[in-house]
Amino acid sequence: MSMARTEAQDSGARQGAGILESRLTRLGREEFARDVWGRTAVLTRGASDFSDVFSPGAVDELISRRGLRTPFLRVAKDGSTLPESSFTAPAGVGATVADQLDDTALWRAFEDGATLVLQALHRTWEPVAELVSALGTELGHPVQANAYITPPQNRGFDAHYDVHDVFVLQIAGSKRWVVHEPVVPDPLRDQPWTGHRAAVAERAAHVAPHLDTMLRPGDVLYLPRGWLHSARAQGEVSVHLTLGIHVRTRYALAEHLMRAALAELAADPSMRRSLPLGTDAPDVLTDLVRERLLAAVADADPAPLFHRAHRSGARPAPLGPLAQLAALHRLGPASPIRLREALAPRLDGARLFTRVGYLDLPADDVAPVARLLDGRVRTAGDLGLPLAGRLLRAGVLVPADR
Known part of the structure; x- marks a missing residue:
């Protein structure tokens, strides 16, 4: 059974509360970490009024007036992504930019049932950037934001899973979400759903969903990575924000540890030595190398690489x-x-x-x-x-x- 939170709340942020509690889940950071984070889908009804963050008017401004280029937008229809050449055009006199968004082409595609995906909104829309920055600081994991604009009675993508956690913020219209438990729990970034198409399709078609619900403006849905989901707009245009949390994992920490250990071995002349001539099988030296590798792992300090990855996972606040x-x-x-x-x-x-x-x-x-x-x-x-x-x-x- 899915978790859902439906208590009434004033649309303003609770004084002194973090983004999780004041805007997304009504759960404090510790409670969210203990009961929800990476464990289960959570639906929060009426979590917040997001009109200060994003709106249909923001969509029109970004597409028609901001001179956006790819890949800040992609277009999907019937589960497939359309080629960029179908919705981009030269910018006109004085700007030798051949791939700016063509608002007329986008209007025609949208009217024909295509979903518009505004990508990396934390780079192009300041209120979203501020929300993303605050949430990333609170969670300690990098966060990015996309917006999905779907015409009535249409879907953008088939059932799939993401390799990052997401918060879905319904901005305008309504959308039906069908959520299933994972076929690959906690997938890594190099384990996308496309490598498990048959299992994903089988579960989506033949297993009862964990959650089948309608999201309306102000609702927030949290999905851990790996949870299957598909969504369809209802009788009006749907606009929702997806906040993607690119989690740092134990596996990533192991990678940092191994890189630090291998750097130590690279500085050892005996480990750089060539294998004997005619060596077809390394069995004779494997025990020695394993012993040296384990010792290097025991002595390695992954902290510098860990902190470097953390710093590179997001950008600082804008600077004029x-x-x-x-x-x-x-x-x-x-x-x-x-x-x-x-x-x-x-x-x-x-x-x-x-x-x-x-x-x-x-x-x-x-x-x-x-x-x-x-x-x-x-x-x-x-x-x-x-x-x-x-x-x-x-x-x-x-x-x-x-």
């Missing part, structure tokens, strides 16, 4: 170059500054790692930089003007309003 230059030019002791958001900062000794690179700090600068990591607004004088200027130039600090 003109505002940044103006802040640098007028920098004074009273200038308000703060740490750039979504930077994933980490101090390791005197080295500051962030999503925009790393900085080696003089010993006297380590303590003031450590204080910055709480994200509070400070003044350049608190840090010292030379350090504040260096961090502004590096894109680590940004100007702040008091």
Whole structure:
């Protein structure tokens, strides 16, 4: 039986609550982690009013006025993706861009029953970007966002599963969702549903669904990776957001551990030696290599690779170059500054790692930089003007309003 939450809630965010509780599930982070995360599908009725995040008007603006190019949009019909050439065209005089979205072609495809998929909305629509950034910080896993716009009585894709967890936020219209339990629990990124088509089709066609429900504006559906799902719009246009959580797994940690161990073995001249001439089977040396590999794994530190992967999994908050230059030019002791958001900062000794690179700090600068990591607004004088200027130039600090 699926979990569903139907308590009434004011459309505004609960003061002091995280994104999970205030906008998506009405569950606090610890409760969500204990009872739901990666375990089961959860439907939350009336979770929030998402009109401040996305809307049908936003769809029209993005398609007709923002000059988007592929791959920021794809088009699907009857379970298949249409070729990009069918909905793109040159941008016209003064812009030698041949693959901008053609709004007329898209209108014709949409009117003919195609689903429009606006991809990577966390890069193109600021309210979605802010929601994604906050959720990613709360979960500790990278998050991205797509929007699916489906005409009445149509579907975009057949039953399938994703290799990432998702939150489905119904924005406009209604859509019927049919959800089945996994055929491949917790699939890795290189284990897509296309490698299990027959099993997916068999379960979707012949096994009773775990959940068969209608999503309406404000409803939120959470699906762990691997859970089968298909959806069909009802009597009006459906718009929903999918927030994809690209989870970091134990397997990925094992990969980091092995890479660190192999790097240690690569520095050992005895392990770089050639096998004897005429060696058809490595049995004689396997025990020795296994022993050295196990010792290297025992000594390896996967943390640097783990943190590097975490930093590369998302982008920092936007930075305006003109505002940044103006802040640098007028920098004074009273200038308000703060740490750039979504930077994933980490101090390791005197080295500051962030999503925009790393900085080696003089010993006297380590303590003031450590204080910055709480994200509070400070003044350049608190840090010292030379350090504040260096961090502004590096894109680590940004100007702040008091």
